[in-house]
Amino acid sequence: MHDRPAPRPQAPPARPPAVRRHNLGLLLGALRAAPSSRATLAAATGLTRGTVAGLLDPLVAAGVLAEGEPDRSRVGRPGTPLVFAGSGPVVLAVSVEVDGVDALVTGLDGQVVHRSRRRRDHRGLDPDAVFGRAARTAANLAARTGRTVAGAGIAVPGPVRGSDGAAVLLRAPNLPRLDGCRPAEHAGALGEVPLLVGNEASLGALAHLGQADDFVYVSADVGIGGGIVVDGRVLPGARGVAGEIGHVVIERAGRLCGCGGTGCVEVYAGLPALLGDAGAADVAALRTAARAGDPAATGALARAGAALGTALTSVLHVVDVGTVVLGGSYAELGTWLVPAVHAELVRRGVATGPDVAVLVSPHGRAATVTGTARAVADRVLGEPDLLLAG
Ligand SMILES: [Zn+2]
Structure with a gap:
């Protein structure tokens, strides 16, 4: 199989946004699993090479993806795999626990960039104190990367209704002052970043x-x-x-x-x-x-x-x-x-x-932040146009 440049499609038909988003999600999911050339991606997804290039090349131009090292083990002309760029966007995960804060920054492919774990007794503190400080810890960790933060997630120790900025922590058995609060409203340091909120164990499941x-x-x-x-x-x-x-x-x-x-x-x-x-x-x-x-x-x-x-x-x-x-x-x-x-x-x-x-x-204990980062990356990769807008 040769990795020739695909012929330019002549006046490609307009694709409905939902189809385009679906295809882009497929391609980015495949790339997260393993770096692949455009030709390999086309074969794996059934899309034409022109479609693959049309969807992914803007993400290369935007610095989200990068050209990796050509795979010279293959017969014929080596294919150039696409990878998630080492300087591309990151996601941020923070887990608020009864006795500590765990924070993790990863690439969109799950590569760990920074992590921190701090002991902090949250018992008796109000939502501003708990989530405000946890958010500052996480935002400082993300700032050290110098990379764009594409999304953030907060894992909380109790059942949660909803999953976005309006999500409610229904009750926190060991931190009753947090009962009924909206964590995102107290996480000011995370600013304008799209925020995901979820239960620690549900999010921790995704680490597996x-x-x-x-x-x-x-x-x-x-x-x-x-x-x-x-x-x-x-x-x-x-x-x-x-x-x-x-x-x-x-x-x-x-x-x-x-x-x-x-x-x-x-x-x-x-x-x-x-x-x-x-x-x-x-x-x-x-x-x-x-x-x-x-x-x-x-x-x-x-x-x-x-x-x-x-x-x-x-x-x-x-x-x-x-x-x-x-x-x-x-x-x-x-x-x-x-x-x-x-x-x-x-x-x-x-x-x-x-x-x-x-x-x-x-x-x-790292399952929670690892799974939270995965959930945030899933959400970002599910709305890939946001990566181009940023
Ligand atoms: Zn029970």
Whole structure:
């Protein structure tokens, strides 16, 4: 296959904007996965080379994309791959946690440019103090790159209704002064940048797109959060409760939960319940005890895993995906939780065995900002004309 310049199309027919945007989104998604020449992109997408060049060359001229090193391993004339420009636009992600702020700047292709993590006790602070300072931290990190910020995202520790600047943080169980606020209204330092707001675990789910395209992510910290990802997109939900797996009921008349209901899996397999059951002070102590074979520790982990597997049985019966990813503190306890969760899924018949994989997140606490940056980049690449306007 030769990479000849495509003949100029004669008076190409006008394309409806939606088709153009769709095609551009396809091409940019393919480029994010791997640098590719215009010819390879044309073959992969079924578009003509003229169309590919017509869509992408303005982005090269605008400095969003760049010509990479020609691939000389190929037979014939080497193709010149397009890449996301190293000086091109960046996206900014900030995660506001109970006890800290995590910030990340990446290229549109997910390449990490800067990251920072600061301990900061947010308990008792009002929305201006929490989001104002987090936004300044993030804006300073972005300013260090000297690159245009194409979009920003804020991950918050509670359910969120909406996903843009008008999004409402419905409640933050450990930061009640934030209940009902609109985070974007308090994030002044992020200025005019298009802002995405979402729940920390739902956004954190997106960090795992390399591991699977369709999966359920379950993350434990104080509560249990989660996200449902289908076809590479997190289920947004209408009222802010999508992916709140912690409140799947596993005992109809069970223990009282903070949500007002009873028998939610969170009161059996959440971190406070698990540590209390094991008699361990923290996750590190629980791991040490379980490694030593302490029956109180291994027993508590087996019970938490079974409770989680029971909740996930319901989830998998509703959204039939073949992968479960355990994140947050669960990832640190994967040695014990993975087999217990998987055994329960098989015992309850929603899995026969290898048809459902239970995986451990490799991202630790960084999952939230990594997934948030991905969500922001998805949004920017979905409206690529904004990159040309900027
Ligand atoms: Zn509940």
